[in-house]
Amino acid sequence: MSKFPVGTWVSPKSQTLRGIVRGHKANLTMVCWLGRKKAQTCSTKILRKTSPPRAMILEGSLDNDLASQRSEENLLRTWLEAEGVPVAYKNVHALSDISILARGLAKNRPPFVHIACHGDYDEHRRPYIVFAPKPTKKDLIYLDDPETQRVFSDAFSGLPIFFAACLLGKYQMQLETFKSGANLADVAGFTRVVYDSEAMIFELLLYQGVLINGWNFGMAVNKACDAMMVMNVLGAKGKAQKLARVL
Known part of the structure; x- marks a missing residue:
């Protein structure tokens, strides 16, 4: 044996x-x-x-207050802890929080960094994410901003990033620019608006692929997309396209 x-x-x-x-x-x-x-x-x-690598999940404010009822924490903690996976689940409300929390990565680097937040493109097709509750224009974190890319590079250089955020994966060129500027291994994001329920199912499939099946990040994202299509999970507009893009 x-x-x-x-x-x-x-x-x-x-x-x-x-x-x-x-x-x-x-x-x-x-x-x-x-x-x-x-x-x-x-x-x-x-x-x-050895133990499985520690999962790292950063969650912005998903509602307009600091006690979000839409948090994924209970679901993800329950599943990950049942599989013996240690979890670092942290709330973030500004770009500066990324730099502070990254100090705790040390040698226990996660298989990928999971960031749950709101995302979109502005009228000029500039991709942005939002961590703050009741955000204003000044709270938008643009992924093509050199400062944003510097912060992500300093914190997560060489790691894959999964944005559990609507629409960030819609345009390939913008995602590639962020990946290159932030020196990341891979970047993935949803290609359309997603409901909370389908996002959480997708995330469990992603963790299953990486932590249990041992697939690399890109394969796990694509396999999760395939599974969502087979299950015909009810989603928002744009169901015909692939749920997530990975680069």
């Missing part, structure tokens, strides 16, 4: 790198390391069992 069953999270004994076991071949173990696109083979002897 193999030392590490498929689906086990492992680390090299002398490193903090984490990966999920995908299979075995003789004395070798196939591991899909976080941040890598494909599984790699390595000696089983150098591996040790």
Whole structure:
């Protein structure tokens, strides 16, 4: 019997790198390391069992007050903790909060950063997100702003970002500009307006793909989109298009 069953999270004994076991071949173990696109083979002897990576969820104010009834926290905590996944669930209300919270990442980097907030494009097709309750124009955080890209790069360079926000994935070029400017591994966002219920189903599928199935972030996003189409989940206008875009 193999030392590490498929689906086990492992680390090299002398490193903090984490990966999920995908299979075995003789004395070798196939591991899909976080941040890598494909599984790699390595000696089983150098591996040790470890906990799953910590999920990091940042949630803006989804209502016009500070006690949002639309929070995803209860659902996501229940599912993630049932799977033994540690959770860092933090509220954010301004861009500066990103810089402060990122100090706590240390060596326990998440598989991706999950940001739940409102999003849209202005009349000039500039993408923006909103963290603040009762936002005004000055509260709009534009993703093409060099300062926004600097903050995200300093905090999350090399990590994938999932924006659980309406419409941010609608236009490819703008998302690519943000990804490049912020030095991110991947960026994903919904392509249309989404209901809370369908967003939460999608998110559970995404976490299932990354943390249980061991898929890379891009594959997990696309597989979640496919599953939503098969389930024919009732959604807002634009159901014919793919629910999310990943770059």
